[in-house]
Structures are given as C-alpha cells and as structure tokens.
Amino acid sequence: MRAVFMGTPDFAVPTLARIAQDGHQIATVYTRAPAKAGRGMNLRPSPVHAFADTLGIPVLTPGTLRTPEAAETFAGHAADVAVVVAYGMLLPQAILDLPRHGCLNLHGSLLPRWRGAAPIQRAVMAGDAESGVGIMRMEAGLDTGPVALEARVPITPGMTAGALHDALMPVGAALMSEALERLGRGDLTFTPQSTEGVVYAHKIGNDEARIDWSRPAGQVANHINGLSPFPGAFFELDLGKGPERVKVLRASAAEGAGASGALLDAEGLVACGAGAIRLLELRRAGKGGSASGAEFVRGARIAPGTRLG
Numbered sequence: 001m002r003a004v005f006m007g008t009p010d011f012a013v014p015t016l017a018r019i020a021q022d023g024h025q026i027a028t029v030y031t032r033a034p035a036k037a038g039r040g041m042n043l044r045p046s047p048v049h050a051f052a053d054t055l056g057i058p059v060l061t062p063g064t065l066r067t068p069e070a071a072e073t074f075a076g077h078a079a080d081v082a083v084v085v086a087y088g089m090l091l092p093q094a095i096l097d098l099p100r101h102g103c104l105n106l107h108g109s110l111l112p113r114w115r116g117a118a119p120i121q122r123a124v125m126a127g128d129a130e131s132g133v134g135i136m137r138m139e140a141g142l143d144t145g146p147v148a149l150e151a152r153v154p155i156t157p158g159m160t161a162g163a164l165h166d167a168l169m170p171v172g173a174a175l176m177s178e179a180l181e182r183l184g185r186g187d188l189t190f191t192p193q194s195t196e197g198v199v200y201a202h203k204i205g206n207d208e209a210r211i212d213w214s215r216p217a218g219q220v221a222n223h224i225n226g227l228s229p230f231p232g233a234f235f236e237l238d239l240g241k242g243p244e245r246v247k248v249l250r251a252s253a254a255e256g257a258g259a260s261g262a263l264l265d266a267e268g269l270v271a272c273g274a275g276a277i278r279l280l281e282l283r284r285a286g287k288g289g290s291a292s293g294a295e296f297v298r299g300a301r302i303a304p305g306t307r308l309g
Contacts (some may be wrong), residue, residue, distance in 0.1 A: 001024050001026070001079050001081055001101075001183070001184055002024070002025045002027055002077075002078060002079055002080045002081075002178075002181060003019060003024050003025065003026050003027065003053075003080065003082065004026070004027055004028055004074070004077050004079040004081075004082045004083070004099065005019070005029045005030070005048075005057075005082075005083050005085075005187060006024055006028065006029070006030040006031070006082060006083065006084045006085070006091075006103075007029075007030075007031060007048045007085040007086055007087050008031045008032045008046045008047070008048050008049075008081065008086055008087055008088045009046065009047055009048070009084075009086050009088075010047045010167055011086050011108065011165060011168075011172075012047070012085035012086050012087075013047050013048060013051050014107075014169045014173035015030075015083065015106055015169055015173040015176050016029070016048060016051060016052065016055075016085075016166030017051065017172040017173070018174065018176065018177045019083060019176065019177065019180060020055055020057075020180065022177055022180065022181075023110060023206045024180060024259070025280070026055075026057050027058075027061075027077040027079055028057065028058045028059070028060055028077055028085065029048060029057050029058070029059045029060070029227075030050070030059075030061075030062070030255065031045075031048045031059060031060075031061055031087070032046050032061060032087075032088050032089070033061040033063065034046070034049070034061070036196055036298050040274050040292075044069070046121070049061070052302065055289050056264060060118045063089060064089075065089065066092050066094075066096050067161075070093075070095070071095060071098070071188045071302040073097050074098050074111045075302060079098070079099040079100070080099060080100045080101055080182065081099050081100070081102065081103070081104060081180065082095075082098075082099045082102075082103040082104070083103075083104055083106070083176060083180070084103055084104065084105040084106070084110075084138060085105070085106045085172070085176075086106075090142075091103060091115055091138060092140070092163055093140050093246070095183050096138055096139070096140065101183055102137050102138065103137070103138040104135055104136070104138070104148075104176070104179060104180075104183075105135070105136045105137075105138045105143075105145070106133060106134075106137075106172045106175065106176050107119065107133065107134050107136055107143055107182075107203065108120050108131070108132055108133055108165075108168055108172070109123060109131060109132065109133075109134070110130070110131065110132045110134060110150060110152065111134050111136060111143060111147055111193050112193045112194055112195075112196075112197055112198040113128075113145075113197055113198070113199045113202040114131075114199055114200070114241055115143035115198065115199070115200050115201065116142060116143060116200045116201040116203075117143055117201060117202065117203040117217065118201045118202065118203055118204050119131075120161050120164050120165050121161040121201070121204055121226050121227065122199075122201040122225035122226070123155060123164070123201075123226075124155060124159065124160065124161045124225050125161075125220065125222050125223055125225075125227070126153055126222065126226075127219070127222045129154065129155060130152050130153065130154050130155055131152075131164055131168065132150055132152040132153050132168070132170050132171075132186040133150070133151050133154050133171055133172040133175055134147045134148075134149065134150045134151075134175075135147065135148045135149040135150075135152075135175055135176060135179040136148070137190050144193065145190075146190035146191055146192045146193065147190065147193060148179055148182075148189060148190045148191070149173050149175050149178060149179055149188075149189050150175075151171045151172075151174075152276075153167050153168055153171060156252065157252070158221075158225065158250065158252050158280075159225065160225045160226075160228040160229070160249070160250060161225065161226050161227065161228055161229075162228055162229045162230075171239040182278070192226070198214040199295060200256050201288055204231060206231060208227070208230065209222065209227060209231050209233055209234055210233070210234060210235070210236075211224065211233050211234065211235050211248065211280075211308075212259050213235075213260040213270065213271070213272055213273070213308065214260045214261075214272070214273040215262035215272060215273050216273055216274040216275060217253040217271060217272040217273075217274060217275030217276055217277050218253045218273050218275070220251070220253075220277050221252055221253045221277050224249075224250070224251040224277070225247045225250060225251065228248075228249045228250060228282045229249060229298060232247035232248075232249060232283070233247065233248050234246060234247045235248070235261070235308040235309055236305070236308075236309040237300075237302070237308055237309060239284075243309070244284065244285055245284075245285040245298075246282055246283070246284050246285070246308075247282065247283045247284075247285075248279055248281070248282050249280075249281040249282065249283060249290060250280040250281040251277045251278060251279055251280055252274060252277065252280060253276075253277055253278075254269060254275070254276050254277060254278040255275065255276065256269050256271055256275065256276025257271060257275070257276065258271030259271060259307065260272060260273050261307045261308045261309070262304075262305055262307050262308075263297065263302055263303075263304050263305065263306045263307075263308065264276060265304055266294065266297050267293060267294045267297070268280070268282075268292070268293020268294055268296065268297055268303065269293075270308060278293060279292075279293030279296065280292065280293055281293075282296045282298075283284065286307070295307040
C-alpha cells in the first residue's frame with residue numbers, strides 16, 4: 001500500500017523500518033522539526049528524520065497541520081493509509097479524512113487505560129502488572145478511536161520505563177505490520193473502546209521528579225523506575241559544595257524502617273513512609289556515568305542516618 005508515515009522519537013523507528021521492509025510504498029515521512037540538542041545546542045533531526053534519510057524517503061517537518069495548505073500538501077501524497085507512531089502533533093479532521101483507509105496509530109498502552117502523552121512512564125509509575133501496544137484508527141479525540149489489534153507485555157518487578165519502552169518497540173512494529181497486511185486483505189476489523197477504565201497519561205512535569213520519601217516504599221520505587229531514564233527522579237544532598245541534585249535511575253522496595261528519607265545502611269537502603277527502598281543505580285548532576293547504591297554511598301562518604309532531601 002501507499003503510506004504516509006508520521007512519527008518522531010526512537011519508539012517510532014522500528015515501525016518505519018518494518019513497513020519499509022514489508023514493501024509498502026512510503027510516499028513521505030512527517031516528523032517534528034530539528035531541535036537544539038547537546039552541549040553545542042546544534043540543531044539535530046529527530047530519530048525518525050535521521051532514519052528516513054538513510055532510506056531516501058522525503059521528509060516534511062511542518063509546524064502545523066491546521067491550514068488549507070497543509071491539507072493540500074497531504075492530499076497530494078494520495079495515501080492509502082497514514083501510519084502514526086508518537087508523532088507529537090494532533091491531526092485535525094481535515095487530515096484524518098484524507099487517506100483512503102484512514103490513519104492508524106500505534107499506541108503504547110492497552111486502551112482505554114493510559115490515553116495521552118506518557119503511557120509507558122505512567123504504567124510503570126502506577127505499578128501496573130502489564131502494558132502493551134494497540135493499533136487504533138484515529139479520531140479527532142485524544143486516543144479515543146476504535147482498536148483493531150493489541151499485544152500485551154508484562155511489566156516485570158523493577159522494570160524501568162526505559163526497559164518497557166525498548167520491549168514494546170519491536171512488538172509494536174510487528175503489530176503494525178500485521179495490521180497493514182490485514183488491511184490490504186480487507187479483514188482488519190475495529191472494536192470501539194470501552195467507556196469504562198479510561199485513564200489519562202498526562203505529560204510528565206518537572207515538578208513530579210523530586211522523590212517524596214514519605215510515600216510507601218512500593219510507590220517510591222515505582223515512581224523512580226517510571227521516570228527512568230527521563231527525566232529521572234531525584235533527591236538533593238549537600239556533598240560538600242552545597243545542595244546537589246542526584247538522580248535515582250533504578251530502585252526496588254525492601255524491608256527497613258526509619259525516618260522518611262534517612263539512609264539506613266552503607267548499601268543504599270533508604271527509609272520511606274512505610275518500608276524502605278534499595279537504591280540500585282544513581283547519577284550525580286553533571287556526571288556522565290552512574291553508580292550502584294553502595295558505590296554512591298561509599299564514594300560520597302554518606303553516613304547512615306543522613307536524610308536525603
């Protein structure tokens with residue numbers, strides 16, 4: 001089929017690669033415009049943009065799709081279907097109506113749970129036992145369209161959002177491949193989403209990243225793992241030059257008790273409102289590498305009883 005692909009981050013790249021491998025004609029790729037990144041703050045194309053360039057596929061980076069000119073350009077692609085994976089821009093009805101078979105979205109959750117911007121992180125933060133991906137026909141509402149296919153992936157104990165993200169990528173690519181094959185045969189059917197169990201995965205705010213040690217240990221560990229690797233849950237501690245931000249990239253619930261936020265031993269056990277967590281991986285601000293909880297405590301010479309802010 002003739003397709004338009006719309007996506008931006010790493011999560012979308014395997015799907016683009018798969019549909020190209022399957023032999024679909026990709027008329028063009030839509031992605032977000034290059035953004036400043038790195039120490040030099042140079043403009044860097046999105047991962048999808050960079051990969052599309054390797055395939056020789058034309059790339060468009062419009063700032064909006066809500067103009068007659070944008071709709072005219074899109075119509076000129078004469079697409080049978082649009083494949084949308086974490087594009088990062090809402091599609092207006094004028095665009096949704098153009099492809100002959102509509103716009104298929106690969107969404108990183110089991111809808112209707114975790115509609116919205118951060119489904120993978122929110123699933124881990126909430127302590128969900130499983131996640132998954134689904135193929136949805138897009139509507140004007142936020143992730144409200146009917147679903148054709150789903151694939152489930154367990155969230156194992158201690159799994160971070162980054163690990164779940166990486167597990168879902170190939171599963172999603174294979175599922176979209178199946179969806180397009182069935183769409184071409186005319187046997188891809190859609191089921192409306194349930195009106196029960198709707199939960200929104202709101203965008204992660206920077207104000208959510210500070211660790212609240214007064215919460216129960218399981219919730220603290222899920223919060224840390226759900227924000228790893230980005231933006232990274234953190235605490236602050238004076239390590240000799242004033243308060244310094246320390247990111248915790250992995251943690252697990254453990255037995256222990258004490259004042260909330262107090263370091264309980266030399267191995268990185270920290271008391272929570274109920275129970276304790278074991279710090280498994282940390283990174284100090286401005287430092288490139290990470291350290292285990294024990295390495296961090298020894299290296300920073302933190303005494304048991306110290307409160308982590």
